[in-house]
Amino acid sequence: MKMSQIGEDSFIERIRETMASNLAEGVMGIGDDCAVIPLEKDRLMLLSTDSLIEGCHFIKDKISGRDLAYKAVMVNVSDIAAMGGRGLYILMSIAMPKETEESWVSDYVEGMKEACDEVGIAVIGGDTTGSKEGIFINFTIVGEVLKNRVKYRKGAKEGDVICITGVIGDALAGYEMMMKGEIGSSLFEKYCRPKAQFKEGEWLGGESSVTAMMDISDGLVQDLTRMMKASVCGAEVDLEQIPLSEAFREFARKHKWSAEEKAITSGEEYCLLLTVDSAKYKVLSEEFEKQFGRSLYVIGTVNEGLGVNFTKKGQKVKIESEGYVHF
């Protein structure tokens, strides 16, 4: 058997099972956007790590060093936002061939600085090594959150409404444009320089009506499935309620994509996916709109079933693609 047959989720599950006995009380390990470690009083430390691999997550000729580093920071910050927390520090590992150009390296450092400044975090360590071929990047982020503000994947309850904090689909279109060399558009920008919703995440952490939260990194289909599995619930999503940008609609039309069905498989979106107590949704969404100047989009409801269903005009829609599959 090979890794392609084992799959990412079952490999992670294997590690989780093997390592479970080593965990001290109150420490939450593998299975959410961040690991959670209790600190003094009501503070929790959040930790997350993400790799970006050349040829797999990015193509060096297609993305600048600046954008790549910017994105790597934002991807990590998004994991902290997904738990309702605030990012503090980053450790940055990079392995690169010794032929890597100085201009690329300078760009990279600048992009990292830019993103860190935007979010208010600091790089406090890392590892720099050579590689034989290809660039490998790994960022680890440290954040914190108060105990009464932390959000997990596991809190969704039957009857909750399912919301997302932004349009989806742009990253997938942006990726396609990048691959064709069509750079500079808003879609390309969304893919290459995603904005982690760190303000939204921290704000939503303070709202008790939010029952579960995570970020969309592997696509709504996979990520919502993970959230429902963690919450031991099911979900029904109405494709007609999926918010899309005008640019994405235009791109989908041009490429004869079924817009919503593509959007729900788009990974690397880095908006937030959350479930909200339905009785409190109205108040929450009004407050959200006041804070952030846009809607908290409802896309479906949590039910008692297992698994996630997608409907269009009341009819169940079969989803062909799962989204991003690592193996």
Add this chain to the structure above:
Amino acid sequence: MKMSQIGEDSFIERIRETMASNLAEGVMGIGDDCAVIPLEKDRLMLLSTDSLIEGCHFIKDKISGRDLAYKAVMVNVSDIAAMGGRGLYILMSIAMPKETEESWVSDYVEGMKEACDEVGIAVIGGDTTGSKEGIFINFTIVGEVLKNRVKYRKGAKEGDVICITGVIGDALAGYEMMMKGEIGSSLFEKYCRPKAQFKEGEWLGGESSVTAMMDISDGLVQDLTRMMKASVCGAEVDLEQIPLSEAFREFARKHKWSAEEKAITSGEEYCLLLTVDSAKYKVLSEEFEKQFGRSLYVIGTVNEGLGVNFTKKGQKVKIESEGYVHF
């Protein structure tokens, strides 16, 4: 200009300079074995990250998945030990091709578990992704230490004695043996399954006579140079005092190596390098020997100069090789 001309240290220095303004008070970033973040009361959090890259740090056909994971954990634990701290948690990122065999993956998870159990730490998170080619591993470790026990690279003072906590050279010989397929010897074992000196590190953290500490990962020449640079001191090391194992001496004879001169360039040793107040060395070393059943080896003294000199029978020796160079 390329990365091979910039070099690892000046790249790290560039990041340190760029990011310095983002650091909160009391937080120590790039420049030591770990980053240091103040927690409540007198606790400090320690963070370190290390990558192992296929084709660069390891060759998949030459080392088992079990040994590789074991080593990756120990490399990280060693960084915490170097600061006088105790390791608590690890985040493990791995990128591998989808063709990676299940047996390798199982082995890998077991090796990780084995090392974690030995040291008393837990894996609490990570990232698993595909790679196009080659295996890329990154571990991040979280540890802690009390404020009055933390050791830095920067504390060495003129007149201090320089010590190491174990023999060196074995890892280099072990590497050579591995490359020739001569597996199973004690030297091979030292290279493939290094033991982090976590008990020694934590114990030395409690000794106020220890003025500076770090681990030997890039070879004594480079690492001592870094320590002296951080301490704004110089050092003189007597090659005849370098402790060597019998197996290494034998290996050196067989390969016509100048044993001590090779040993001081051997990276991945993961024993500890420290400086000790000379007036207190005798008491410390006696206590160390009682605790660990072996000597705290004196190899030289700190002086007011800059740079590190090596002598043999009172004569200065020119060192040809620097040890492990990443670019």
